[in-house]
Amino acid sequence: MSRKIKRHTLVELIEHWSIAISGIVLLFTGLGCLPLYKRYYITELPGFGWTADFYTVTTIHYIAAIVFVSAVIFHIFYHGIRKDFALLPKKGDLLKSIKVILAMFGLAKEPPLEKYLPEQRIAYVGIGFLIILLIATGIIKVLKNLEWIILSPTAESINTLIHTITGFLFVLTFIVHVAVVLFIPSNWPLLKSMFTGYVDEEYAKHRHSLWYEKIRNN
Amino acid sequence: MQLTRRKFLLLSSALCTSLILGNEAEAAEGKYATLIDLTKCDGCKGESIPKCVHACREYNKSRFPEPKKPIQPYWPRKTYEDWSDKKDLIDTLTPYNWIFVQKININGTEINIPIRCMHCDNPPCVRQCPFGALTKQPEGNSVINDKLCFGGAKCRDVCPWQIPQRQAGVGLYLDLLPKYAGGGVMYKCDLCKDKIKVGEEPACVVACRERLGEKAVFTFGKRMEIYSLAKNAKEKGLYVYGDKQNGGTSTLYLSSLPFELIEKALLEKKERFKMPLNVKNKIETTFNPIGKVILASGFLSMTGAIIGALASKRSSKEVKEDE
Numbered sequence: 147m148s149r150k151i152k153r154h155t156l157v158e159l160i161e162h163w164s165i166a167i168s169g170i171v172l173l174f175t176g177l178g179c180l181p182l183y184k185r186y187y188i189t190e191l192p193g194f195g196w197t198a199d200f201y202t203v204t205t206i207h208y209i210a211a212i213v214f215v216s217a218v219i220f221h222i223f224y225h226g227i228r229k230d231f232a233l234l235p236k237k238g239d240l241l242k243s244i245k246v247i248l249a250m251f252g253l254a255k256e257p258p259l260e261k262y263l264p265e266q267r268i269a270y271v272g273i274g275f276l277i278i279l280l281i282a283t284g285i286i287k288v289l290k291n292l293e294w295i296i297l298s299p300t301a302e303s304i305n306t307l308i309h310t311i312t313g314f315l316f317v318l319t320f321i322v323h324v325a326v327v328l329f330i331p332s333n334w335p336l337l338k339s340m341f342t343g344y345v346d347e348e349y350a351k352h353r354h355s356l357w358y359e360k361i362r363n364n
Numbered sequence: 365m366q367l368t369r370r371k372f373l374l375l376s377s378a379l380c381t382s383l384i385l386g387n388e389a390e391a392a393e394g395k396y397a398t399l400i401d402l403t404k405c406d407g408c409k410g411e412s413i414p415k416c417v418h419a420c421r422e423y424n425k426s427r428f429p430e431p432k433k434p435i436q437p438y439w440p441r442k443t444y445e446d447w448s449d450k451k452d453l454i455d456t457l458t459p460y461n462w463i464f465v466q467k468i469n470i471n472g473t474e475i476n477i478p479i480r481c482m483h484c485d486n487p488p489c490v491r492q493c494p495f496g497a498l499t500k501q502p503e504g505n506s507v508i509n510d511k512l513c514f515g516g517a518k519c520r521d522v523c524p525w526q527i528p529q530r531q532a533g534v535g536l537y538l539d540l541l542p543k544y545a546g547g548g549v550m551y552k553c554d555l556c557k558d559k560i561k562v563g564e565e566p567a568c569v570v571a572c573r574e575r576l577g578e579k580a581v582f583t584f585g586k587r588m589e590i591y592s593l594a595k596n597a598k599e600k601g602l603y604v605y606g607d608k609q610n611g612g613t614s615t616l617y618l619s620s621l622p623f624e625l626i627e628k629a630l631l632e633k634k635e636r637f638k639m640p641l642n643v644k645n646k647i648e649t650t651f652n653p654i655g656k657v658i659l660a661s662g663f664l665s666m667t668g669a670i671i672g673a674l675a676s677k678r679s680s681k682e683v684k685e686d687e
Contacts, residue, residue, distance in 0.1 A: 157672070178589030180494050181516030185438055196521030200492060200522050206460065208654040215658055216665035223669035243485065285662075287385045288655040290646050291491055303512070 147321040151361065153261070153336075159343055161221050168213035173320060175207035177311045208288075215281055232261050235271055239264035250330045261357040273319050276312055283309035393485050394504010394578070396560060397614040398569065399476055399583040402600070404576065407465045407476035408438050413464045414583070416478055417454050419571030421461065423556060427510070427551060428460050431537035439543045444532040445517075456636055459531035459551035463568055466637060468622055468629050478568070478581065479625070479637050480553040481506060481527045482606055482613040486502025489519035489528065491647055497550075504587065504614040505555035512536060515548035524643040528552040589613060594618065611645030 154162070157173035178197050183189050219254045223229075231310035248254035262270075286305050289295045297305065327337050335349045350358045406413040429448070438442045447458040455464055462478035487506045490498040497512035507520070508528065514537050520528045528550040537546020538575060556566040573580040577674045583593065594604045594616045605617040605626075619626065623641055630638045 147462075179492070179518075181518040181521070181547075181658030185547075186443060187440070196374035199648065200518060204492070205654065207649055208651055208658065212654070212658050212661050216661045219662050220665045220669040220672075223666050224450055224673045253687065285659070288651075288658055291486075292652050293486065299507075300500060303499060303509070304682075310494050361549060 149347040149348050151350045152343060153339040153342045153345045153350075157224070159340065161217055161224075162340060164217040165214050165221070167321070168210040169219065170205060171210035172214055172288075173313075173317055175203050178203040179207065180310075199263065204258070209287075209349065211284060215285070217278055218281060227258075232266055232289070233265040233270045236264070239267055243268055250326075250332055254301060256353065257357040258358070259353055260305065260360075261354055269319070269323065273316075276316050276319060279312045283312065389549070390622065393587060393612070394483065394614050395498070395502060395587060396493045396504050396555075396584060397616060398483075398555075398566075399585075399588040399590050400615065400617045401412065401581050401583070401591055401597075402475060402477060402619040403478040404579050405465070405478060405581040407467055407474075408575065413454055413480070415571040415575045416568035417463055417465065420463045420480075420553070420566040421454075421539060423559075423567035424462060428549065429510075429534040431531060431548070432538065433533065435533035436543055438532075438547050442651040444654055445530045445548065446532050447529070448531065448533075457527060457529050461531045462551065464554040466630070466635065468470075468635070470625050470629050473621065475619070475621065475626065477639070479525075479618070480568075480615075481555075482525060482610070482615040484610045485556060485612040485614065486610075486645055486647055488522040488524070488610070488645070488647060490521050493519055499665060501557060501561075503555070503557075503560045503562065505557055507554040508534065510549045510551075514546040516545075517547060517550060519550055524640060525637060527637075548588050572653050589622065590614075590616060605639060605641075609641070609643040611648050 177183075177201065178188075183194075183197045188194055204330055236291070240256055243263075245254050246259070246263050246265050251258035283305050286295070287309060290297050290305075293298060327333050332353070335345050335353075339345045347358075350361075397605050408416075428451070432446050432509070433448075434444055435444050442681045447453070447460060450458060451460045452515045454461055457464060457479070463478055464624060466477040466478065468475050476478050483505050485504075487498070487500055490500045490506050494516070495512055495514050497509045497514065498506060499509065501507050513535055514536055515530055515532065517528070517530050529552065529600065530548050530550050532548035535546070535549035537548070540546065557563075559566060569580075569582040569584040576610075583590065591607065594607060597618050598604050603622050605619065605623045606613045606615045617639075623639060627639050627641050
């Protein structure tokens with residue numbers, strides 16, 4: 147009988163997808179805050195007329211930020227207090243990541259893995275850093291629009307630039323994240339578990355042997 | 365050293381304070397304002413060019429754009445905005461003309477309206493420039509940094525008066541992706557930023573007074589004083605424009621005719637620049653209420669996370685039978 151192993155709790159699934167969906171909206175409206183959509187005819191696509199109005203685009207950006215900011219803050223505090231640190235990088239992850247990535251293309255043998263892949267742990271910290279930077283600079287933008295804080299002109303410029311540049315980096319990491327999941331078949335069981343919360347026991351045994359052993363010993 | 369919660373809070377508040385205050389920080393409302401009394405403006409009758417316009421062009425000419433030709437169109441579009449062959453235009457706003465006098469005839473009365481940037485209290489151009497190229501200075505003026513401006517013209521789109529003007533073929537975008545992103549540099553009045561920084565008056569104000577003396581159209585001064593001048597004028601039956609529009613600005617117009625008539629006339633004549641009466645500051649009316657929700661939900665979520673984490677018991681057995 148094939149058994150399934152729980153990989154993600156419902157809370158984690160909700161966190162992931164609320165960050166993902168609001169993140170995509172933020173990304174699209176964030177790009178729309180740059181004066182590009184009109185030039186590139188996006189505003190003329192059926193259903194995208196609203197992107198021509200910067201005020202509408204920014205309003206939607208703000209609304210999506212409610213979900214995004216809440217989910218990220220929840221994630222940090224919930225898992226921080228519970229000490230769920232399996233996604234934080236460990237010593238030697240950099241070298242191991244290279245092996246795992248090579249293995250994804252059939253160029254090397256995959257080392258035994260924990261619950262998360264070493265390159266997932268590194269990516270987590272990288273994306274996490276960008277997200278924190280985006281949220282921090284975004285909140286400063288909200289506060290200065292509210293005039294609850296008055297920034298010096300230079301500080302306002304720098305904050306805006308950091309938000310815009312980090313936004314571009316976020317687009318890049320988002321594309322890599324999605325591509326690695328979609329185009330590399332060995333990662334498909336992980337995609338499935340992001341919807342169901344479970345992976346097959348066989349998969350866990352085979353790929354995440356260190357994690358599997360740990361669960362079995364518990 | 366361990367980062368305790370107390371240390372973290374101390375550190376972050378110190379960081380925030382230094383970011384917030386800087387040494388240029390001032391209150392949201394600027395130090396200065398301008399009164400433009402339309403009852404006194406005759407558009408410099410008899411002069412080849414209105415004094416304010418001439419003074420502005422003279423004072424700022426060293427900052428006018430000198431585009432590299434040929435100018436590339438804004439791919440994939442075939443157009444680009446180039447005013448460099450129309451440098452002599454004085455009856456509209458261009459990258460080479462940051463103030464002009466709008467003439468309009470209302471029921472036989474000729475009205476002359478000097479038009480330039482209003483310098484809003486909460487300027488949409490500054491707040492929404494994605495490159496931080498626009499800043500609001502402590503003096504109250506909004507300033508475009510021509511070194512940082514990409515020429516996307518978003519500032520013009522979000523400005524209720526469409527004031528900033530674009531010149532292609534100059535600026536930062538030429539060094540990055542000239543074909544695909546950016547469109548030049550935006551230009552507009554910045555109240556002669558270097559002059560007012562050292563306590564002098566903008567060039568237009570000085571030039572007007574040289575011609576009209578006591579009866580000058582422009583009065584530049586401390587914001588409080590300008591606002592109270594406008595208030596007094598209102599009590600005497602004049603109409604005021606600019607105090608309420610877009611949540612308040614530092615440019616107040618006085619007129620003996622209601623601004624409804626001026627708005628209507630400019631609309632009817634399809635003039636390029638208009639004076640809409642009902643201008644809401646959407647940063648304040650739309651963004652800010654949602655902004656408060658973002659902040660509040662952040663705190664709520666933090667509280668929820670703390671309670672949830674403490675209440676949750678980590679399940680040790682995470683295996684279940686497949687049905």
